[in-house]
Structures are given as structure tokens and as C-alpha cells.
Amino acid sequence: MIKSLVSINQFINKEALSGILLFVATVAAVIVANSSLGQEYYDLWHMPLGINIGELSISMTLxxxxxxxxxxxxxxxxxxxxxxxxxxxxxxxxxxxxxxxxxxxxxxxxxxxxxxxxxxxxxxxxxxxxxxxxxxxxxxxxxxxxxxxxxxxxxxxxxxxxxxxxxxxxxxxxxxxxxxxxxxxxxxxxxxxxxxxxxxxxxxxxxxxxxxxxxxxxxxxxxxxxxxxxxxxxxxxxxxxKIDEKSFIKDSKKSIDDFEKNIDEIPMLNHNQIDALEDMAYKYDKVQNxxxxxxxxxHGLSAFFIMPLFAFSNAGVLIDxxxxxxxxxxxxxxxxxxxxxxxxxxxxxxxxxxxxxxxxxxxxxxxxxxxxxxxxxxxxxxxxxxxxxxxxxxxxxxxxxxxxxxxxxxxxxxxxxxxxxxxxxx
CATH class of the missing domain: 1.20.1530.10 (Na+/H+ antiporter like domain)
Structure with missing residues (x-):
């Protein structure tokens, strides 16, 4: 339950900041569209781009x-x-x-x-x-x-x-x-x-x-x-x-113990410590949903790049x-x-x-x-x-x-x- 609430709060905070960024992008689009750069703004987003894959051809504006x-x-x-x-x-x-x-x-x-x-x-x-x-x-x-x-x-x-x-x-x-x-x-x-x-x-x-x-x-x-x-x-x-949380905790503790047991006087990691770290990294990847x-x-890509870019490219409208x-x-x-x-x-x-x-x-x-x-x-x-x-x-x-x-x-x-x-x- 606590993890769920933390996840929701993180989601809400990102969405909130994204909303502010969306507003800035929208205002900027309207200003540019109604300025002396209006035609260049229009031409940029209507520039045709296409790709060909075998018999398939996909051509659309930006x-x-x-x-x-x-x-x-x-x-x-x-x-x-x-x-x-x-x-x-x-x-x-x-x-x-x-x-x-x-x-x-x-x-x-x-x-x-x-x-x-x-x-x-x-x-x-x-x-x-x-x-x-x-x-x-x-x-x-x-x-x-x-x-x-x-x-x-x-x-x-x-x-x-x-x-x-x-x-x-x-x-x-x-x-x-x-x-x-x-x-x-x-x-x-x-x-x-x-x-x-x-x-x-x-x-x-x-x-x-x-x-x-x-x-x-x-x-x-x-x-x-x-x-x-x-x-x-x-x-x-x-x-x-791939693995559950309890198994991850158990295996991680063992890897940390192995890492600690193999500490030596040399100021760099030895092979045993590297193996312990790699095992933790492997388990870290497997425990994630x-x-x-x-x-x-x-979420970050969408909130702070895709949606603001969408707003800037689509919200520019002549106030007429x-x-x-x-x-x-x-x-x-x-x-x-x-x-x-x-x-x-x-x-x-x-x-x-x-x-x-x-x-x-x-x-x-x-x-x-x-x-x-x-x-x-x-x-x-x-x-x-x-x-x-x-x-x-x-x-x-x-x-x-x-x-x-x-x-x-x-x-x-x-x-x-x-x-x-x-x-x-x-």
C-alpha cells in the first residue's frame, strides 16, 4: 500500500510539472504563430518526411x-x-x-x-x-x-x-x-x-x-x-x-557478504568483489517489473519532451x-x-x-x-x-x-x- 502511494505521488508530481511545461510550450506556440515568424513556423511543421520499407512507403508531414x-x-x-x-x-x-x-x-x-x-x-x-x-x-x-x-x-x-x-x-x-x-x-x-x-x-x-x-x-x-x-x-x-522480492533480498545479502569478505588492502576491486557486484546487478534486473x-x-520522455513538443507543434494558431x-x-x-x-x-x-x-x-x-x-x-x-x-x-x-x-x-x-x-x- 505504501509503495503504491509513493508511486502515485511520484506520478502526480511529474504530471504537475509537465502541465506547467505544457502551458509554457502552448503560449510560446501561439506567440510565434502570430509573430513575424508565423510563416516559418507553419512551413516547419508541414515539411514532408518519408521512409520506405520494402513495398511499404510512409510519408507524412513533421x-x-x-x-x-x-x-x-x-x-x-x-x-x-x-x-x-x-x-x-x-x-x-x-x-x-x-x-x-x-x-x-x-x-x-x-x-x-x-x-x-x-x-x-x-x-x-x-x-x-x-x-x-x-x-x-x-x-x-x-x-x-x-x-x-x-x-x-x-x-x-x-x-x-x-x-x-x-x-x-x-x-x-x-x-x-x-x-x-x-x-x-x-x-x-x-x-x-x-x-x-x-x-x-x-x-x-x-x-x-x-x-x-x-x-x-x-x-x-x-x-x-x-x-x-x-x-x-x-x-x-x-x-x-523473474524473481520475487524476498529472493532478491536474500541473494543480495549474500552478494554483499561475499563482497565484504573479499575486501583486501589493494585500492581496487578484486575478481571476487566484481563477481558479487555482477550477481547483484543481474538480480537487480530480474526483480524489476x-x-x-x-x-x-x-514517463519523463513523455512528460518533458513528447507532450511539450506536441503542444508547441499543434497549439500555434492564428488568433482570428x-x-x-x-x-x-x-x-x-x-x-x-x-x-x-x-x-x-x-x-x-x-x-x-x-x-x-x-x-x-x-x-x-x-x-x-x-x-x-x-x-x-x-x-x-x-x-x-x-x-x-x-x-x-x-x-x-x-x-x-x-x-x-x-x-x-x-x-x-x-x-x-x-x-x-x-x-x-x-
């Missing part, structure tokens, strides 16, 4: 390499988090998972319905207000410090994990290009090989990653959004280590409200979906399910705080922008939606903070 390639690593990390939470975390039992799962379902369904209500003839953007930017939301909670109930952070993490799973399913099933079914067999064979590694007890990460690259290539060739390869790979990464190890390695006026209903669907749909869905579903005795609200969270988290869930930001690029091709619509996402996320954040501060005083 922005799409970031959105489809680097973001696959982000989705790999998301998949690892989902699997970990389902095995040992906040989603590992029905009693723990029921409240955040119901909250997440409401927080996805109602915003989508709000968007469709504004755009019944053009509902394809319904996924945009469904997403929650966990980095920004947790960043705000961390900036509030002791003014925040610690239980809210755990609730928000669990909620966001389920929300991410929902976003993954939407991207996989809705936002796909033309399907090329001839590549399904190739992808299935590769994925089968990945699971074969798992069943054989292979805990080295490199073979999984090499096959994961091949899986990404063929899923991209199929026409399904290639980031889904990251999630599929994550579910196949083993969570069990492959899933947790990979998640830890990816004429595009908003031209696409007003789409923008209103996104804004009201995030600002109204999210809190109504999160609070409404959990409150109704609690009254019907389907779920039980945690005793350490008040209903006022659930509403506050609902508004923080309305911070769509990077995930909403990501889905915007999948939903629309028209640059004017994309620019208008981005402005709507920025405005909605800002309003949702302000309301969420005020409600949290008010709940703390109550």
Missing part, C-alpha cells in the same frame, strides 16, 4: 510524425498506466474502480451528446470534448498545494485513466482513415509474436519494442490511427518479474475570430461540451448511481469536490487538440476549434479552482 509517431510512445505509456491501475492500482477491484469508472463514463458521454446537440448534421467532432488533459488538471491541483484534499488527486488520476481508455477506444473505432484489410494479417502475426514473448516469460523490453515498431508500421498501413499500436503493445508487456520499469522510463464565427456551432459544441458537459456528466452520473446504490461515494470526498473535479475534467487541451486533428481536415475549422478548446479549458480551470477553494473552507 506534425503528423509527431502526432502519429511520437504520440504512439505517449499512448504506450497511457496503456501501461491503464494496465497497472487495473492490476494493482485504483482500478484493481470493483469497490475501488466503480466510482471513477462511472464518473469517467458520464464525463465522456454527456460532453459528446452536448456537442452532437449543437451539430446534429456534423457530429464527427463529438470526441473533442470527451478528452481530459490529466497533466494540466493535476498541475493545477499541485499549484494549490495543501488547499487540496489529497483524496481528490487519487480520484482525478483514476478518472483520467478510465477517460484515457475511452479516448483510445474512440480514436481506434471512429477516427480512422480508409481501411486496408490486407495488412490485418501482418499486424495480427506480429501482435501474436509479442504475446508469445509474454507467455514465454521474456522480461527484456527491447524485443517487445522492436516488434512494437513493426506493429506500428502495419497498423498505420491498415488505416487505423497508428498510436493505437502503443496501447496494444502496452497490454502485452509483462508485469511479473518490466511494465513498471518501461512506464518509469517513458472570423474562423470562430464561420464555424460557430462546432466551437460552441466543444466549449459547452467541456465547460458544461464534463461537470454535469461526472457529477450527474456518480450522484444518480450513488442514490440508486449502484456505487458508493468515497467517504473522504464531498459532493462539492466531485463537482470541482468535474470542471477540472473540462480541461481538454492537448488531448482535445489531438482529436481535433483527427476529426477535421479544414485548417480554418481546426484553428477555430483550438481557440474554443483554449477558452473552454481556461474557464473550466478557473471554475474548478474556485470550487476547490470554496470546498476547502466549508
Amino acid at each position: 506534425t503528423y510524425w509527431i502526432d502519429d509517431g511520437l504520440m504512439a510512445l505517449f499512448f504506450l505509456m497511457v496503456g501501461l498506466e491503464i494496465k497497472r491501475e487495473m492490476v494493482v492500482g485504483e482500478l484493481s477491484s470493483i469497490s475501488k474502480a466503480s466510482f471513477p469508472i462511472v464518473a469517467a463514463i458520464g464525463g465522456m458521454l454527456i460532453p459528446a451528446l452536448v456537442y452532437v446537440a449543437f451539430n446534429p448534421d456534423n457530429p464527427f467532432g463529438f470526441g473533442i470534448p470527451m478528452a481530459t488533459d490529466i497533466a494540466f488538471a493535476l498541475g493545477i491541483l499541485m499549484l494549490l498545494g495543501t488547499k487540496v484534499n489529497p483524496a481528490l488527486k487519487l480520484f482525478l488520476v483514476a478518472l483520467a485513466v478510465v477517460d484515457d481508455l475511452g479516448a483510445v477506444l474512440v480514436v481506434a473505432t471512429v477516427y480512422t482513415s480508409e481501411i486496408h484489410s490486407e495488412y490485418f494479417l501482418h499486424a495480427a502475426i506480429i501482435y501474436g509474436l509479442i504475446w508469445a514473448l509474454n507467455f514465454k516469460g521474456v522480461t527484456k523490453i527491447l524485443p517487445y519494442l522492436i516488434l512494437g515498431i513493426a506493429l506500428w508500421i502495419y497498423i498505420h498501413a491498415i488505416g487505423i490511427h497508428a498510436t493505437i499500436a502503443g496501447v496494444l503493445l502496452a497490454f502485452a508487456i509483462p508485469i511479473k518479474s 518490466p511494465l513498471v520499469r518501461l512506464e518509469h522510463q517513458l 475570430f472570423s474562423t470562430v464565427n464561420a464555424n460557430l456551432m462546432i466551437v460552441l459544441g466543444v466549449v459547452f461540451g467541456l465547460v458544461i458537459g464534463k461537470p454535469v456528466g461526472i457529477f450527474g452520473f456518480t450522484y444518480l448511481a450513488t442514490k440508486l446504490n449502484i456505487i458508493k461515494k468515497p467517504d473522504n470526498i464531498s459532493w462539492a469536490e466531485v463537482v470541482a473535479v468535474g470542471f477540472l475534467g473540462g480541461i481538454g487541451f492537448t488531448m482535445s487538440i489531438f482529436i481535433t486533428h483527427l476529426a477535421f481536415l479544414d485548417e480554418d475549422i481546426i484553428a477555430a476549434v483550438k481557440l474554443g478548446v483554449f477558452a473552454a479549458s481556461f474557464v473550466a480551470a478557473i471554475i474548478g479552482v474556485l470550487l476547490i477553494l470554496r470546498a476547502k473552507k466549508a
Whole structure:
């Protein structure tokens, strides 16, 4: 239990700092896009790049390499988090998972319905207000410090994990290009090989990653959004280590004893000491959980490089409200979906399910705080922008939606903070 809390706190701290970095990258992108360097900024991200592998040819702009390639690593990390939470975390039992799962379902369904209500003839953007930017939301909670109930952070993490799973399913099933079914067999064979590694007890990460690259290539060739390869790979990464903790402690103590027994007067390690150290290093590698190890390695890369780069490459939008006026209903669907749909869905579903005795609200969270988290869930930001690029091709619509996402996320954040501060005083 203590290890779990330490792991969650480390996760929250990294996400909080990442949220601040995301904000800086976004502001920088908007400033550059509206400066004299605006055209150079646009040309850089739209520069075509391609690779050829046999008969396969993959050519995309730099922005799409970031959105489809680097973001696959982000989705790999998301998949690892989902699997970990389902095995040992906040989603590992029905009693723990029921409240955040119901909250997440409401927080996805109602915003989508709000968007469709504004755009019944053009509902394809319904996924945009469904997403929650966990980095920004947790960043705000961390900036509030002791003014925040610690239980809210755990609730928000669990909620966001389920929300991410929902976003993954939407991207996989809705936002796909033309399907090329001839590549399904190739992808299935590769994925089968990945699971074969798992069943054989292979805990080295490199073979999984090499096959994961091949899986990404063929899923991209199929026409399904290639980031889904990251999630599929994550579910196949083993969570069990080669040796258990007690065996590691016992063997390590023996190695330390051997190291100590062989101390001599020569100011360098002898062969016996080197053997003892190598044995400890071997056991150190075997005791680690492959899933947790990979998640830890990816988290810094994702939080401090991939997501800020994604924000800087995608958030640069010309501040031109004429595009908003031209696409007003789409923008209103996104804004009201995030600002109204999210809190109504999160609070409404959990409150109704609690009254019907389907779920039980945690005793350490008040209903006022659930509403506050609902508004923080309305911070769509990077995930909403990501889905915007999948939903629309028209640059004017994309620019208008981005402005709507920025405005909605800002309003949702302000309301969420005020409600949290008010709940703390109550």
C-alpha cells in the first residue's frame, strides 16, 4: 500500500510539472504563430518526411510524425498506466474502480451528446470534448498545494485513466482513415509474436519494442490511427518479474557478504568483489517489473519532451475570430461540451448511481469536490487538440476549434479552482 502511494505521488508530481511545461510550450506556440515568424513556423511543421520499407512507403508531414509517431510512445505509456491501475492500482477491484469508472463514463458521454446537440448534421467532432488533459488538471491541483484534499488527486488520476481508455477506444473505432484489410494479417502475426514473448516469460523490453515498431508500421498501413499500436503493445508487456522480492533480498545479502569478505588492502576491486557486484546487478534486473520499469522510463520522455513538443507543434494558431464565427456551432459544441458537459456528466452520473446504490461515494470526498473535479475534467487541451486533428481536415475549422478548446479549458480551470477553494473552507 505504501509503495503504491509513493508511486502515485511520484506520478502526480511529474504530471504537475509537465502541465506547467505544457502551458509554457502552448503560449510560446501561439506567440510565434502570430509573430513575424508565423510563416516559418507553419512551413516547419508541414515539411514532408518519408521512409520506405520494402513495398511499404510512409510519408507524412513533421506534425503528423509527431502526432502519429511520437504520440504512439505517449499512448504506450497511457496503456501501461491503464494496465497497472487495473492490476494493482485504483482500478484493481470493483469497490475501488466503480466510482471513477462511472464518473469517467458520464464525463465522456454527456460532453459528446452536448456537442452532437449543437451539430446534429456534423457530429464527427463529438470526441473533442470527451478528452481530459490529466497533466494540466493535476498541475493545477499541485499549484494549490495543501488547499487540496489529497483524496481528490487519487480520484482525478483514476478518472483520467478510465477517460484515457475511452479516448483510445474512440480514436481506434471512429477516427480512422480508409481501411486496408490486407495488412490485418501482418499486424495480427506480429501482435501474436509479442504475446508469445509474454507467455514465454521474456522480461527484456527491447524485443517487445522492436516488434512494437513493426506493429506500428502495419497498423498505420491498415488505416487505423497508428498510436493505437502503443496501447496494444502496452497490454502485452509483462508485469511479473523473474524473481520475487524476498529472493532478491536474500541473494543480495549474500552478494554483499561475499563482497565484504573479499575486501583486501589493494585500492581496487578484486575478481571476487566484481563477481558479487555482477550477481547483484543481474538480480537487480530480474526483480524489476518490466511494465513498471518501461512506464518509469517513458514517463519523463513523455512528460518533458513528447507532450511539450506536441503542444508547441499543434497549439500555434492564428488568433482570428472570423474562423470562430464561420464555424460557430462546432466551437460552441466543444466549449459547452467541456465547460458544461464534463461537470454535469461526472457529477450527474456518480450522484444518480450513488442514490440508486449502484456505487458508493468515497467517504473522504464531498459532493462539492466531485463537482470541482468535474470542471477540472473540462480541461481538454492537448488531448482535445489531438482529436481535433483527427476529426477535421479544414485548417480554418481546426484553428477555430483550438481557440474554443483554449477558452473552454481556461474557464473550466478557473471554475474548478474556485470550487476547490470554496470546498476547502466549508
